[in-house]
Amino acid sequence: MNFLLALARDRAALAIEPGQEYLLSCRLAGVANQHKLASVEALVARLRMGRADALAQDTVDALTTNETSFFRDIHPYDALATQILPDLMARRRAARQLTIWCAACSSGQEPYSVAMTIRERVPELLTWRLRIIATDVSQAMVDRTRAGVFTQAEVNRGLPARMLTKYLSQQGTEWQVRPEVRGMIEVQRTNLVEPQPMTGCDLVLLRNVLIYFDAAGKRRVLDRVTRALAPDGLLMVGVSETLFDDRYDFRVVGRTYVYSPKGTAAAPALRGASQEKP
Ligand SMILES: C[S@@+](CC[C@H](N)C(=O)[O-])C[C@H]1O[C@@H](n2cnc3c(N)ncnc32)[C@H](O)[C@@H]1O
Structure with missing residues (x-):
C-alpha cells in the first residue's frame, strides 16, 4: 500500500489518506483484472519491476476521485453568465478571443455545463474565437469527456429537463451531447503537476x-496554472475551497471565489464583486 500511495503522490500529487486502503483495494482489483494479473499484490510486483507505464497510468487513474455533476453548485454558473464572462468580454472586446480551461474536468459535466451556459446566456461569445479546453489526468x-455520453442517473443530477432535450440526444438508455456542443470542447489528457x-x-x-x-x-499545481493564465486572467476554485497563496487577490462573485494574479486590474473590475467572504 505504501508503494501505491507513493506512486499516486509522485505521479499526480494525490495525497491519499491512511484509512482509505479498503476502497483503494477494490478499485485496484479492477485494474489487476483488466491487466490479467491475479491480485493487487501481483499488480504491485509488476509495477515494482518498472517499464509498465500503461499499468502505472491505469493504477493512478483508479486512485483518482471523479465525483462531478452538471451545473455543480449552480452559483458559479450564474456568476459566469452575469459577471465573469461579461467582464472578460469587456476586456477582450478588441481581440474577440477567449480561452477557458477546465483543468480537472472528470467525465465532462463541467465543460459541457460551461458550454451550455454560454449558448443559453452569453450567446455573443459564439461569434468570438472561443476555446474551451477540458483536461484530466x-x-x-x-x-468519457470526448464521447459526451451520460447515463440517465448522471443527467438527472443537475441538468434541467429543458436543457437535456435541447443539448443531448437519447441513445438507447443513455444520452449523448449533441455534436454542436461537443464541437465546442477540446479534450486533452494533462497532468497538472507537469x-x-x-x-x-x-x-x-x-x-x-x-x-x-x-x-x-497544491503549490506545484498552482505554479503550473499560474503560468497558463493570462496576466489578467481569472482562476475559479470550488465553492468550498480557498487558496492561501499570496500571489493572488480574490473577489467573491455570486458566492464564488474568483482569484486573479496580484497587481492586475482584473478582479477589482468585476462588477458587484466584494472582498468579503460569504
Ligand atoms: C472530484 S473531480 C472534480 C471534477 C470537476 N472539476 C467538478 O468540480 O465537478 C477531480 C478530478 O481531478 C482529476 N485529477 C486528480 N489529480 C489530477 C492531476 N494531477 N492532474 C489533472 N487532473 C487531476 C481527477 O482525475 C478527477 O477527475
Whole structure:
C-alpha cells in the first residue's frame, strides 16, 4: 500500500489518506483484472519491476476521485453568465478571443455545463474565437469527456429537463451531447503537476481538485496554472475551497471565489464583486 500511495503522490500529487486502503483495494482489483494479473499484490510486483507505464497510468487513474455533476453548485454558473464572462468580454472586446480551461474536468459535466451556459446566456461569445479546453489526468475521464455520453442517473443530477432535450440526444438508455456542443470542447489528457502546454488562458476552472493534493502538491499545481493564465486572467476554485497563496487577490462573485494574479486590474473590475467572504 505504501508503494501505491507513493506512486499516486509522485505521479499526480494525490495525497491519499491512511484509512482509505479498503476502497483503494477494490478499485485496484479492477485494474489487476483488466491487466490479467491475479491480485493487487501481483499488480504491485509488476509495477515494482518498472517499464509498465500503461499499468502505472491505469493504477493512478483508479486512485483518482471523479465525483462531478452538471451545473455543480449552480452559483458559479450564474456568476459566469452575469459577471465573469461579461467582464472578460469587456476586456477582450478588441481581440474577440477567449480561452477557458477546465483543468480537472472528470467525465465532462463541467465543460459541457460551461458550454451550455454560454449558448443559453452569453450567446455573443459564439461569434468570438472561443476555446474551451477540458483536461484530466485520467485517460478514462478524458475518453468519457470526448464521447459526451451520460447515463440517465448522471443527467438527472443537475441538468434541467429543458436543457437535456435541447443539448443531448437519447441513445438507447443513455444520452449523448449533441455534436454542436461537443464541437465546442477540446479534450486533452494533462497532468497538472507537469509543465502545461496551455498559455494565455483567460479563465481557469480548477474546481474540487486541490483538495486531493497535499501542501507541496497544491503549490506545484498552482505554479503550473499560474503560468497558463493570462496576466489578467481569472482562476475559479470550488465553492468550498480557498487558496492561501499570496500571489493572488480574490473577489467573491455570486458566492464564488474568483482569484486573479496580484497587481492586475482584473478582479477589482468585476462588477458587484466584494472582498468579503460569504
Ligand atoms: C472530484 S473531480 C472534480 C471534477 C470537476 N472539476 C467538478 O468540480 O465537478 C477531480 C478530478 O481531478 C482529476 N485529477 C486528480 N489529480 C489530477 C492531476 N494531477 N492532474 C489533472 N487532473 C487531476 C481527477 O482525475 C478527477 O477527475
